Amino acid sequence: MSKVIALAGKGGVGKTTVGSLVLRYLSKNGLGPVLAVDADPNSNLGETLGIDVTKTVGDIREDFMKDPQGVPSGMDKIVYLEMLMNQVVIERKEFDLLVMGRQEGQGCYCMVNNILNRFTDDLEKNYKFLLVDNEAGMEHLSRRTSGKVDMLLLVSDYALRGLRAVGRIYEMLDSLKLSVSKVGLVVNRAPMELGKTFLDEAARIGVEVLCTLPNDDRLLDFDMERKSLLELPDDSDAVVAIDGLMEKIFKIINVK
Ligand SMILES: Nc1ncnc2c1ncn2[C@@H]1O[C@H](COP(=O)(O)OP(=O)(O)O)[C@@H](O)[C@H]1O
Numbered sequence: 001m002s003k004v005i006a007l008a009g010k011g012g013v014g015k016t017t018v019g020s021l022v023l024r025y026l027s028k029n030g031l032g033p034v035l036a037v038d039a040d041p042n043s044n045l046g047e048t049l050g051i052d053v054t055k056t057v058g059d060i061r062e063d064f065m066k067d068p069q070g071v072p073s074g075m076d077k078i079v080y081l082e083m084l085m086n087q088v089v090i091e092r093k094e095f096d097l098l099v100m101g102r103q104e105g106q107g108c109y110c111m112v113n114n115i116l117n118r119f120t121d122d123l124e125k126n127y128k129f130l131l132v133d134n135e136a137g138m139e140h141l142s143r144r145t146s147g148k149v150d151m152l153l154l155v156s157d158y159a160l161r162g163l164r165a166v167g168r169i170y171e172m173l174d175s176l177k178l179s180v181s182k183v184g185l186v187v188n189r190a191p192m193e194l195g196k197t198f199l200d201e202a203a204r205i206g207v208e209v210l211c212t213l214p215n216d217d218r219l220l221d222f223d224m225e226r227k228s229l230l231e232l233p234d235d236s237d238a239v240v241a242i243d244g245l246m247e248k249i250f251k252i253i254n255v256k
């Protein structure tokens, strides 16, 4: 069964950055096959990985709902939707990428959602690792039939507001149809040492700090130059931090 590593946190705290560096680690160490799922409607995982995303699962759903009769004649609609879904999976040497895209509008999406969800469930079975970059509500995760998450990384910046968002997600976990085995906190743009107020708040929420990521100007340079974070040098501060995080995670979730 694939190991599922998921990311959640407030917008702008660094989920996609951390996710990209997790993918960098998995691919550099030949730990594939890996499926990256961009489940944030404000998707940008493709961008940080230097991948041009032209179509998302959301686009397929909307196109189909706009014109349900548009299925080529003689073709079953399930076969048709699955064919379109296959085209949305972007295959790369290092990993595959599935972008969920916009969330559904109004109307009855049950039938099409069922077909698309079943496709993603089946697809996910082919991978050793799944990396899911989420929006705060983690809707994609709770829709999966297995609902299994091995490691949920809650990302916060070094601010109480980010941490409170983490607290809200943590509290919400029980109400989701999810079975989350382990939860850890990643503090992004953090100083060398975390202050007492911040640590006390993390302890109150009940999440362990697994990793602190320093501010790394190279990340901004890469962003400005539209370069893939996969190309970051091994000695960049952020890469070193995430490599350390991955070693910790592998111990926690028992990856040999
Ligand atoms: N440790 C860091 N040092 C410098 N810049 C960072 C760092 N982490 C994230 N950033 C920058 O902050 C912005 C938001 O990060 P991003 O990962 O897209 O957040 P999220 O996915 O949570 O919305 C990006 O432009 C990214 O390059």
Ligand SMILES: [Mg+2]
Pocket (backbone or CB within 6 Å): 015, 016, 017, 040, 044, 045, 133
């Ligand atoms: Mg993001």
